[in-house]
Amino acid sequence: MSSPFAFDPPLTPPVLPESDVSYAVHPTSVGRLLLASAGGRLVLCAYAVDTAAEDALLRRVAGAVSPRVLRHERPLDAARRQVDEYLTGRRRRFDLPVELTLASPFQRKVLAGLGRTAYGERTTYGALARAIDHAGAARAVGTALGANPLCLVLPCHRVLPSSGGIGGYAGGPAAKEALLALEAAGRSCLAR
Amino acid sequence: MDLPPFQQLVDAHWRDVARLAHALAGPSHGDDVAQQAWTRALAAYPGLTSTRNLRAWLLTITRNCAMDVHRAARRTVPVEKPGLLAEAPVTSAAADPRPELWAAVAGLPERQRAAIALKYVTDLDHRAIAHVLDTSPAMSRRLVSDGLATLRLTLPEESR
Numbered sequence: 001m002s003s004p005f006a007f008d009p010p011l012t013p014p015v016l017p018e019s020d021v022s023y024a025v026h027p028t029s030v031g032r033l034l035l036a037s038a039g040g041r042l043v044l045c046a047y048a049v050d051t052a053a054e055d056a057l058l059r060r061v062a063g064a065v066s067p068r069v070l071r072h073e074r075p076l077d078a079a080r081r082q083v084d085e086y087l088t089g090r091r092r093r094f095d096l097p098v099e100l101t102l103a104s105p106f107q108r109k110v111l112a113g114l115g116r117t118a119y120g121e122r123t124t125y126g127a128l129a130r131a132i133d134h135a136g137a138a139r140a141v142g143t144a145l146g147a148n149p150l151c152l153v154l155p156c157h158r159v160l161p162s163s164g165g166i167g168g169y170a171g172g173p174a175a176k177e178a179l180l181a182l183e184a185a186g187r188s189c190l191a192r
Numbered sequence: 193m194d195l196p197p198f199q200q201l202v203d204a205h206w207r208d209v210a211r212l213a214h215a216l217a218g219p220s221h222g223d224d225v226a227q228q229a230w231t232r233a234l235a236a237y238p239g240l241t242s243t244r245n246l247r248a249w250l251l252t253i254t255r256n257c258a259m260d261v262h263r264a265a266r267r268t269v270p271v272e273k274p275g276l277l278a279e280a281p282v283t284s285a286a287a288d289p290r291p292e293l294w295a296a297v298a299g300l301p302e303r304q305r306a307a308i309a310l311k312y313v314t315d316l317d318h319r320a321i322a323h324v325l326d327t328s329p330a331m332s333r334r335l336v337s338d339g340l341a342t343l344r345l346t347l348p349e350e351s352r
Contacts, residue, residue, distance in 0.1 A: 007313050011210040014230035058197040069197035
């Protein structure tokens with residue numbers, strides 16, 4: 001039975017204030033990024049190829065930080081601008097308050113170890129494992145980097161397999177190669 | 193409790209909440225009621241203990257907000273007929289093909305109006321309506337049928 005109550009008023013979506021977590025989707029030359037911040041700190045900068053990946057990431061943020069997660073671009077403006085600057089070779093390091101809420105203690109240790117590898121440089125999973133006193137844990141280091149919640153900002157793309165090849169990357173191998181090429185070009189500019 | 197990101201609730205249910213708010217509070221207060229409902233829902237969300245029936249939870253809040261607006265209006269506007277919405281009945285003819293019908297719905301007692309709006313505007317079944325109105329499915333059926341009976345008497349033959 002069709003409803004006798006035809007009812008089609010003009011509807012406006014609600015306008016909600018910024019809450020515990022704000023997020024924004026940011027399409028870039030290396031892929032579709034999902035950025036999220038909480039309390040003024042960036043907690044997520046991850047590749048979200050589609051809305052399913054986006055949902056999974058946001059559920060992780062909701063569980064780890066707060067379920068009050070809303071789409072708001074303004075709190076991510078600085079991060080998005082710096083990502084764009086970085087991807088066009090105008091920025092070599094990120095200057096953003098970050099929080100590794102989404103990383104395990106081991107992951108934090110691995111991600112902290114990334115700081116030794118400067119813009120345009122490369123290292124290997126094995127070397128990074130040794131540098132953080134986990135010699136032999138190259139595979140675990142690779143896994144920890146694969147779940148990096150702050151891609152680009154914490155440069156996990158600078159870590160490669162010692163056996164050669166490009167290795168894994170959350171944004172796909174093409175994105176990893178593009179980032180390494182970008183940094184190599186930026187470095188040669190610097191040297192000139 | 194793993195609650196989904198609040199934005200998912202907004203994206204999935206904002207139209208239902210807005211439609212119910214408009215049906216219960218009319219065109220002049222509908223947007224306000226919907227907005228208030230979302231603000232209240234956001235505030236209460238982390239304390240929620242079950243993710244079952246989030247839609248009914250949102251519609252319950254919407255109905256409560258509509259009742260608050262109604263009470264506030266009653267305090268400031270003298271009402272000759274208790275139980276009627278104090279504001280002008282729904283008459284946004286541009287959007288509503290049958291304004292006289294919704295004017296008549298606005299004249300029903302609140303629980304009948306809410307039951308009819310939940311059934312025909314947000315397509316809830318009697319179990320869900322009972323949940324929102326905090327009553328039994330049998331009472332929900334009765335509220336809807338009483339409301340419909342009143343509407344049949346109120347409305348002129350051709351607009352039924």
